[in-house]
Every structure is written in C-alpha cells, then in structure tokens.
Amino acid sequence: MNRKTITGIVLLGLLAVLPPIFIATGNAFYVDLTTRLVILAIAATSLNLVLGYGGLVSFGHAAFVGIGAYAVGIPAYHGIYGGGELIASFNGFYHIALAVILSALFALITGAICLRTKGVYFIMITMAFAQMVYYLFISLETYGADDGLVIDLRSELPLVNLDKPLQMYYFAFVSLLAALLIVRTIVRSRFGMVLQGAKGNPERMVTLGYNIYLYRLAAYVISGAMAGYAGALLGNFTTFISPDMMDWHRSGELMFMIILGGAATTLGPLMGSAAFIVVEEILSHYTVYWHLPFGLMLIAIVLFARGGVMGIITGKDKS
Amino acid sequence: MDYALLLVQTLNGVQLGLLLFLVASGLTLVFGILDFVNLAHGALYMLGAFICAWLTLALGNFLIAMVIAVPVTAGAGYLIERTVARPLYARDHLDQVLATFGLILVIDTMVHLVFGPEGIAVPLPAWLNGQLDFGANVILPTYRLLIIGFGILTAFGLFWMVTYTKIGMLIRAGASNRTMVSALGIDIQTLFAFVFALGAALAGLAGMLISPITEASIGMGNNIIITAFVVIIVGGIGSMKGAFIGAMLIGLIDTLGRSFLDTIFALFMSPAAAETSAPAISAMLIYIIMAAVLAVRPQGLFPPKAR
Numbered sequence: 001m002n003r004k005t006i007t008g009i010v011l012l013g014l015l016a017v018l019p020p021i022f023i024a025t026g027n028a029f030y031v032d033l034t035t036r037l038v039i040l041a042i043a044a045t046s047l048n049l050v051l052g053y054g055g056l057v058s059f060g061h062a063a064f065v066g067i068g069a070y071a072v073g074i075p076a077y078h079g080i081y082g083g084g085e086l087i088a089s090f091n092g093f094y095h096i097a098l099a100v101i102l103s104a105l106f107a108l109i110t111g112a113i114c115l116r117t118k119g120v121y122f123i124m125i126t127m128a129f130a131q132m133v134y135y136l137f138i139s140l141e142t143y144g145a146d147d148g149l150v151i152d153l154r155s156e157l158p159l160v161n162l163d164k165p166l167q168m169y170y171f172a173f174v175s176l177l178a179a180l181l182i183v184r185t186i187v188r189s190r191f192g193m194v195l196q197g198a199k200g201n202p203e204r205m206v207t208l209g210y211n212i213y214l215y216r217l218a219a220y221v222i223s224g225a226m227a228g229y230a231g232a233l234l235g236n237f238t239t240f241i242s243p244d245m246m247d248w249h250r251s252g253e254l255m256f257m258i259i260l261g262g263a264a265t266t267l268g269p270l271m272g273s274a275a276f277i278v279v280e281e282i283l284s285h286y287t288v289y290w291h292l293p294f295g296l297m298l299i300a301i302v303l304f305a306r307g308g309v310m311g312i313i314t315g316k317d318k319s
Numbered sequence: 320m321d322y323a324l325l326l327v328q329t330l331n332g333v334q335l336g337l338l339l340f341l342v343a344s345g346l347t348l349v350f351g352i353l354d355f356v357n358l359a360h361g362a363l364y365m366l367g368a369f370i371c372a373w374l375t376l377a378l379g380n381f382l383i384a385m386v387i388a389v390p391v392t393a394g395a396g397y398l399i400e401r402t403v404a405r406p407l408y409a410r411d412h413l414d415q416v417l418a419t420f421g422l423i424l425v426i427d428t429m430v431h432l433v434f435g436p437e438g439i440a441v442p443l444p445a446w447l448n449g450q451l452d453f454g455a456n457v458i459l460p461t462y463r464l465l466i467i468g469f470g471i472l473t474a475f476g477l478f479w480m481v482t483y484t485k486i487g488m489l490i491r492a493g494a495s496n497r498t499m500v501s502a503l504g505i506d507i508q509t510l511f512a513f514v515f516a517l518g519a520a521l522a523g524l525a526g527m528l529i530s531p532i533t534e535a536s537i538g539m540g541n542n543i544i545i546t547a548f549v550v551i552i553v554g555g556i557g558s559m560k561g562a563f564i565g566a567m568l569i570g571l572i573d574t575l576g577r578s579f580l581d582t583i584f585a586l587f588m589s590p591a592a593a594e595t596s597a598p599a600i601s602a603m604l605i606y607i608i609m610a611a612v613l614a615v616r617p618q619g620l621f622p623p624k625a626r
Contacts, residue, residue: 057413113610116617120356120412120556124548125613131545132606139602142595248545252420259417289432295424302418303406 008267044269046226052263055199060130066246068231071099092155103228148242336570337470341525345518351557361544367523396519438536555619
C-alpha cells in the first residue's frame, strides 16, 4: 500500500466518525460541508470511471447531476408518490429510480452520439449536450426556470429520515462507499480491463476483437447513472435545485477534483473533492474574489505538474 | 404569416450568425493552427466588451473606444499566449481545457475586481441610436444594421487575409504542417502568437459590437463560448469556411426557432401545448442540429483536409 492509498483510507475513516463529533461540539455547519463533500465525491467517482479509467474527457457530467436533482424536485413539486401500493409510502425509491434511469437514458442517447467522435470533439460535444439540458431547464417556467425550484419535502425512505442532518449524511456516506466499491469492482473486472486497454491503445483493443465503442458506451451509461444518483442526493440535501447545478463550471469543477486527487485511482476523486471543498471553504472565507487564487492554482497545477495532467493520471513521467 | 417579422428576425439571425462567426473564427484558427483548445476564448469576448464599455464612458465616444479596445484585447491575448498557452501546446487537450478553465476564473474575477459586479451599459452616439423605417412595418435599428455591415466586412477581411496575403499563406501552411513551416525558416512562435492575438481581437470585437445591445456583463462570455463550440463542431473544427457556414446556420436557426417555433407547432398541436413545448424545444434546437450533423458526419460539415 502506498502513501496515497493510506491517506485516502484515513480520510474515509475521518469521514465516518467526524460528523457526530461536529454535532456534539456544536459545529453543525461542518456536517453540511462534509455532506456536500461526500455527495460531490460520488459524482467525481462516477466521472473518474470514464475520465480516469476510460480516458474519455467528459466535460458535461454536471448535466447528469442536474437531471438527478430535478428527478427528485419535479415529482416532489407535483406531489407524485409513484405507483404501486408497496412503494407508495416511500417515494424515495421512486425518486432515486427515476434519477438513475433518466440520467442513464440521457447518457445512452448522448453517449451514442458523443462516442462516435474523439479527442477535442468529444470534450466539446459532451459540454454542448450538458449545456442543452441547462438551457432546457432554464426555459421550463413551470419549474422555476433560472430561479430554481425549492423542494418542499425530501424523499422518504424506509429506516432513514433525510430531514435529520446526520441521517442524511450517513445515507450519503454509505452511498459513497457503495459507489467506490462499484467502480473498483468494475475496474478490476474484464470489462474494466477492456476499458482501460482502450484508453491506452484503442487500435490494439480493436485488433483483439473488442468492440470498444460498446464498452465505452456502457461505461458512460454507468457513470451517468451514478452521477444522477449523486444528483438525487444533492437535491435532497440542498432542497433547492436550479439550472446552475448543470452549468459547465460545475462540470469543470468535477474534472478538477479528479485531477487534484489523482485520476484512475479508487480514492483519488474522494481526496480531490475533499481538497476542493477545503480550499474553497478557506479561500471563500477570506475573500469574495476567491476564484482568482483558485483559478491561478488550477493553472499552476496544470503548468507545473510533472508530465502534465495525463502524467498524474497514468502515474508516469511524460518526459 | 407575418413577413415583416420574418424579415426582421432573419436579419437578427444574420446578426447573431456574424457575431458567432467572429468568435468561432478565432476559436477555429487557434485550434486549427495551434492545436490548442481555448475555453477562455469567451472570457476574451467579455474582456473586449468591458474594456470598450469603460473606454466609451471615459472618452464619451463608442467608436473611438472600439478602435483603442481592439488592439488592447489583442494585447491581452498575446499576454495569455506567452504565459499560459505556449507551455501547453505540446500537452494533452485535457491539460489545455483545465488550464484555460482556470484562466476563465481568473479573468472573470479580475473583471469583477476592476469593473465591479454590475454590468456596464454602453451608450451609443445619437446617429447610431435611431431606427430606419423601410415601410411595410419593417423598422430596423440603425445599430443592428451597422453590426451586420461590420460583421460582413470583417468576415471578408479575414477571408482575404487568409487567402491572399503572405501571413494568410503562413497560417494555412501552419495548419497543414507546422513542422514543415518551421523547417522552411518561418518563426513559428511568432506566427502562433500572432494567430492567438488575432483570435483574441476577433472575439473582443464581437463582444464590443454586442455590448451596446446587451451591456457588458460578467457571464456574457460563458454563454457565447458554448454556442461557438457548437458552431465549429457543426462546421468542422479548424475550417474557416465551416466556421462561417456553421455560424450563419446556427445564428439563423436559433433566432428563427425562438420566434417562430410556437407558430409552427401550433399547426399540428393545441395552442396551449405549442406554447409550453416551443420554448423548451427552441432552447435545445441548435444542440439537436449539432447531434443530427454529427450522426451523419462525425467530423463536421467541412472538415479541414490536412488533418
């Protein structure tokens, strides 16, 4: 085990025990912060599957998060409790299923088009499709347009009450653990090997007889669904959703988290989200102009990282 | 059908198309020749608008302000090329995307710091602020006609430069084979810096032209850059011809879609349904067009030959 993995596991351990301590010491604000951290970490973990392991630079992941959030917000707005007697009392199942299915569907449709292209086209097209969703929700007057939508009632689930900050937190935390486990399992499977092989040398994988288009599309759909799930959590957590959640700046931030923590590693996105939230919190505490040092930091990381950002991803020195 | 409205909206579409072309041509030049993805191109558009707006208020004349602001924006582009872009030419597109994303944050915040959080409204000289009445309900603001005229002139100037001048020849040669160009003794670094500054000036010019209509505001670059991406994806990244045709196509489709889609929808659905669905569809229209083009031609309509 290298030092980085140990840091990640320590971070997970801290996240498991810290929030009750925050509450006990009267720092409830930090529970909010850690909840946001954990939810963003799920979204970053999902992006890592395609960006880190698949080498597919998706610049539109915030759209999935947004779709997931609206999949909670819109049924809540209409007071729809889903169908079927069995789940009627727990609309959370319905909300989360809707979030996952819709974002998976969106990933399937856009992914089928985006993955026909590569390189810089892929970056721009994923970005454009995300912006399409952004403008779609801005044009929907019923759901608040660019003013956003307040979720009056959080999703109802058996055993947990999302209105209680600590229960909300642990629900997100367990979800994060599951997300990490899922991505780790996928990456170590034969499927994950093909995905990573296609990143390193697509021609070789094609020659070996793999249809890498389908493998990538499958990874893209899984990743989108997972990001949608994170969106459903985020909607439930903030109880306020707006198209701003899908702005391409959010997508850029998710990418930045991965790069910060180390792409193509299981715990990298989590560490990156933690670093991102902490830096954001500290900087925004001192100045409203915190984007300035933040942006400079981002430029410096890219310019001076050994072997470039891809070097961080592959762990190899390019020179 | 209201033909006067159709004519006015078509001209508005042409106007948007020309502004998009100014932004997209810089983007496609920089990508085609430098192989560099510049997300911060929209920030230069905004920077141009702010510099021009500030100068207009300081000097009291919009046109003089523009004449000064264009080279200043080009200078800002040159500075960015030297400090951030140049070390990244040999790097991955992901590096370029992230660094220029950081650059957007920096430029946006600097503008916020220098010019304040509010947008700046740009007053037009009286002779530009009027309207021209063409009869038959066709009344057009003088300034919009000026934008169209100016945009066409710039587009022609750009085509002339790329096609008939020595620097244009070098630009085309650099786009096809940059190693060969530098082997023939051309200072490729200077050429790159020139192209980058030229792209910045074009984006800044577009921002300046639009600022009397929309005012200079901090988010303005972020909206246009995505549309400019759609334009060059549709047109084929790296192609000037593609950028022009893509820009006109997207400009017209977007403008006409927003104004007439509800009328068209009302032909085959209830007015209420048309009224609710039309804004949503027209907001997505250009992306649907983009998806359709890509489904048929993944490299865009006019992919440059030498790539």
